[in-house]
Amino acid sequence: MSLAEPPSSLPSSSPPSPPRRIALLNVKYSPNLGDGLLSECLEAELARTFQTIAPGTEVFSIDLAGRRAYPPIAPSRRAAQIAVLEALPASARRLATRIALAALVHLRLRRHVRTRLAGCDAVVLGGGNLLTDADLNFPMKIAGALDQAARLRLPAAVYGVGANRQWSAAGKRLFGRALGRAKLAYAAVRDARSQAAWRDLLVPQGVRPAALSGDPGLLASCHFPRPPLPFDAPVAGLCVTAPMALRYHATGPDGAAASAACAALDAWYATAARALVDAGFRVALFTNGSPEDRDYLHAMGPDWILSAKGPVTMTNPFADPAEMIRFIAGCQLIVAHRMHACIAAHSFAIPTIGLRWDVKLDSFFALAGRGQFIADTASLDGPALTALARQAAAEGVDRAALEALIAGTRGDIARMAAALARAMQPIGPSGGQPVGAAA
Numbered sequence: 001m002s003l004a005e006p007p008s009s010l011p012s013s014s015p016p017s018p019p020r021r022i023a024l025l026n027v028k029y030s031p032n033l034g035d036g037l038l039s040e041c042l043e044a045e046l047a048r049t050f051q052t053i054a055p056g057t058e059v060f061s062i063d064l065a066g067r068r069a070y071p072p073i074a075p076s077r078r079a080a081q082i083a084v085l086e087a088l089p090a091s092a093r094r095l096a097t098r099i100a101l102a103a104l105v106h107l108r109l110r111r112h113v114r115t116r117l118a119g120c121d122a123v124v125l126g127g128g129n130l131l132t133d134a135d136l137n138f139p140m141k142i143a144g145a146l147d148q149a150a151r152l153r154l155p156a157a158v159y160g161v162g163a164n165r166q167w168s169a170a171g172k173r174l175f176g177r178a179l180g181r182a183k184l185a186y187a188a189v190r191d192a193r194s195q196a197a198w199r200d201l202l203v204p205q206g207v208r209p210a211a212l213s214g215d216p217g218l219l220a221s222c223h224f225p226r227p228p229l230p231f232d233a234p235v236a237g238l239c240v241t242a243p244m245a246l247r248y249h250a251t252g253p254d255g256a257a258a259s260a261a262c263a264a265l266d267a268w269y270a271t272a273a274r275a276l277v278d279a280g281f282r283v284a285l286f287t288n289g290s291p292e293d294r295d296y297l298h299a300m301g302p303d304w305i306l307s308a309k310g311p312v313t314m315t316n317p318f319a320d321p322a323e324m325i326r327f328i329a330g331c332q333l334i335v336a337h338r339m340h341a342c343i344a345a346h347s348f349a350i351p352t353i354g355l356r357w358d359v360k361l362d363s364f365f366a367l368a369g370r371g372q373f374i375a376d377t378a379s380l381d382g383p384a385l386t387a388l389a390r391q392a393a394a395e396g397v398d399r400a401a402l403e404a405l406i407a408g409t410r411g412d413i414a415r416m417a418a419a420l421a422r423a424m425q426p427i428g429p430s431g432g433q434p435v436g437a438a439a
Helices: 033-050 078-087 090-116 137-151 169-181 192-201 216-223 243-249 255-278 291-308 321-328 339-347 359-367 382-395 399-423
Strands: 021-026 058-063 122-125 128-131 155-163 183-189 235-239 282-286 312-314 333-336 352-355
Touching: 021 033, 021 137, 033 058, 033 128, 033 155, 033 216, 033 321, 033 339, 033 399, 058 090, 090 137, 122 137, 122 399, 128 137, 128 192, 137 169, 155 192, 155 399, 169 192, 183 192, 183 399, 192 359, 216 339, 216 399, 235 255, 235 339, 243 291, 255 282, 255 291, 255 333, 255 382, 282 291, 282 321, 291 312, 321 339, 333 339, 333 382, 339 352, 339 359, 339 399, 352 359, 352 382
Parallel strands: 021 058, 021 122, 122 155, 128 155, 155 183, 235 282, 235 333, 282 312, 333 352
Antiparallel strands: none
C-alpha cells in the first residue's frame, strides 16, 4: 500500500448517510505546534474517512483551553508562570492550580464547549498526551468537556492519546468518572505503556478497555506537502527545548535523569551544533513553538552559533503547523527532545535522533524501529553525536516499515470512524434533527 492509499472504512455495500458533524477535544491551538500538527492530521484523516460513510461530514477541533486560533508569535508569561509553579511547595502549587483551573472550567470552558458542540453528532478525545496529571490540568479540563458531551448524549471515542501513571487520587477520580459516563463507542491509545496505564487505572472504574492505535502525526506526509529539497549541503534541524520544560513535564523513570541533565544543556546544545557540522550538515536551530523554548533559543542561540564555528543558523518562529512541517520536511536529519518533531520527520522518511527525557519518546522510537537512535544528552558527547548522525543519514528510514505504520494508522482511524458511525443517532427524513432528538 502506498503512503497516500486510503484503507476502506466500511464495506462498500453500506449506503452513505447524510453529512455529520464531529468535534475533536484536544489542545490544537497550544503554542507547542506539535499539538496542532496531530490535531490537523486527525481532522483531515477522519474527514477523509467519513467521505465514504457520510459525504460532506465536518470535523473540527475544540481546544480544551478555550483557544480559537494559533497564538501570535509574541512575548509570553508562560516561562515565568512555570518558574513560579516550580518554586512553590507541592501542596501550594496544587492548590493554586486547582483554583485557577476550576475558575477556567466553570466560567469559560464549559460554555465554550457547550456552544461549539451545538449540532454535533459525536465527539473524539484526541490525540496528544492528554491522560496525564500535571497539577490536575487535563483531569479537570477533560472532565468538564466530556460532561457537556454526556449531557447531550453524544457518542464519544478516544483516539491516539498518551497516558501515564502519575495521577493524583483526584485526577484518577476525574478521569474515571468522565470516561465512565461518556458513551464510549471506541477507545485507543498510542503505545503499550499508555494501554497498560489505561488498563490498570481506568478499566477497574468501569471504563472500556483501550486498543492500540497509531499517532495521528504519522500522517503528516499524507496531509502536508513536501517542500523542494535544498541544493547545497544537507540540513540537520536541531530542535531546542528549554530545561524548565523538561523539568516540569518529564514523566516516567527518565524524568529524574532529564531533570539532572538540564543544568548541562546550555553547553550540550553548543557541542551538538558543532558535532552536526562535523558530520557534514548545515545546522538550523528551531523550536516547536512553546514560548519557553523560543525564549531559551533567543537567549542562547547566538552564543551557540559563535562557538560552533560553522554553518549554524537560527530559524524564525513558525506561525502554525504548516510552517513547521515545511521546515522539518526540508531537512535531512532531525535531532529533538520533542516527540512530534520526530514523528513528523519520520512520516516524511527523514532520519531522527531522539533526546531521551520522557517515556513517550522511548515508546515512539521503539514503535518506529529506531531504538538505536535515542540517547541521553548526558552520555551523547560531540564525537558520539557526530558518529550517530552519520549513521542515521547513511541508514535512512525503512520505507516498507514506514508505509506499514502509516497504513496501520489510517486503518485505526477508519475503525474508529466505523464505530462512531454505528453509534450515532440516525438522521431524520428531513436530514435535520436526529431521530428521537428534542427539537
